[in-house]
Amino acid sequence: MPGHFYRRILPHLERDCKPHFITFCTQDRCVLPDWARSIVLNCCLHDRDLKYDLHVAVVMPDHAHVILTPLINAAAKQIYSLAEIMDAIKGASSHKINRRLGRHGRIWQEESFDHVLRSSESLDQKIDYILNNPVRRGLVSQPQEYAWLWVKTPIAA
Numbered sequence: 001m002p003g004h005f006y007r008r009i010l011p012h013l014e015r016d017c018k019p020h021f022i023t024f025c026t027q028d029r030c031v032l033p034d035w036a037r038s039i040v041l042n043c044c045l046h047d048r049d050l051k052y053d054l055h056v057a058v059v060m061p062d063h064a065h066v067i068l069t070p071l072i073n074a075a076a077k078q079i080y081s082l083a084e085i086m087d088a089i090k091g092a093s094s095h096k097i098n099r100r101l102g103r104h105g106r107i108w109q110e111e112s113f114d115h116v117l118r119s120s121e122s123l124d125q126k127i128d129y130i131l132n133n134p135v136r137r138g139l140v141s142q143p144q145e146y147a148w149l150w151v152k153t154p155i156a157a
Helices: 034-046 082-101 120-136
Strands: 003-007 011-015 020-025 052-059 063-070 113-116 149-151
Touching: 020 082, 034 052, 034 063, 034 082, 034 149, 052 120, 063 082, 063 120, 120 149
Parallel strands: none
Antiparallel strands: 003 011, 020 063, 020 113, 052 063, 052 149
């Protein structure tokens, strides 16, 4: 399967038709208020099934994790790039948060950390990791109690 490599500050490897585990952090690890986490989660959900297949997303107080598989851009006859997807999520959420705060400035660190998942076992493990992130941080006792978590497959109670 073809892959695409690009470098900003960190190297990034994209693989067609493979899920990608992506983490992005707030600038200076600033804590997002509840309303801002809702904005970020909505921005993660906005282009699902259009530009990417979203498997899971969680917005923590100072970072977010998503697992997504980029889809094909039929007009351009190519896979949507991770850079395009992440620029849209981070850009839209930054704009909306800053507008509500009445200010300008960075919300997110420039770089995101991404990793291509190579097997269904790895995908299941990473989804479980994301689902339990709020539990490990002591924010809730069960993943389904966390308001800023979305998963494609329903969580068993």
